[in-house]
Amino acid sequence: MNIILQASLQTLNKSEVILKQLCNTQLCDATVSPYYSSIGTHLRHILDFYDCILKGAPNNMVDLTARSRNKRVEEDCHEALNYLKKIIDHLKAFQFNETQLIRVVDDLGTGKIEIPYTYGALLSQANSHTIHHYAIINYIFDRLHIKINDSDFGFNPSTPKESLINK
Incomplete structure (x- = not known):
């Protein structure tokens, strides 16, 4: 298995x-x-990012603005676990060339644009994006x-x- 996918799976x-x-109350607490924002909204957002990659892969066109935003995933631990399992199962079976060029649609604040990527760069970004949201979730945990x-x-x-020891 590709090292970038291994890192993503380990993180996920x-x-x-x-x-x-x-519990569900903790998952959707937005106080x-x-x-x-809640832990659930961040987890759903993370999984939606990977879902966009997997849905767009057959056409080498990934639209990161076309997220599913399933509210149940944000509010129900069981639904979130099911969505996570679906993403992990699809990632485990995902075959790609990490240097292959793909087109990615995103909105960086000025409207949708199309950006050339490689699968390696996009999956690396997804992993870093996940860790970034985990940091926010960690902040919510603390509060x-x-x-x-x-x-x-x-x-x-x-x-x-x-740095982790001194926190």
Whole structure:
């Protein structure tokens, strides 16, 4: 299996660990300022990003603005786990050439644009994007006084371990 896919799967597996530790009330709690987003909205957003990649792969055209935004995934741990399993299963079977060019549609703030990518770059971005959202989720955990059993959750693998110890 490709190293980029292995990294993504390793990162996504953290979603299963946290979903199994949460109840639905915690998943959809949007009381933390300043953004008032929930753990569920961030997890759904992460999974939607991968879903866009997988749906667009057959045509080598990925539209990151065409997310499914299934509200049930944001509110129900069981639904979120099912969506996660679907994404992981599809990623495990995903065959690609990491240097193959694809077209990606995104909105960077000025409207939709088409950007040339490679599958390797897009999957690498998806993994980094996931870790970024895990950091936000970790902030929400802290404010909601939710403890999880993963001391490096939300930290980029390149973060020096001594930084994790001193937190």
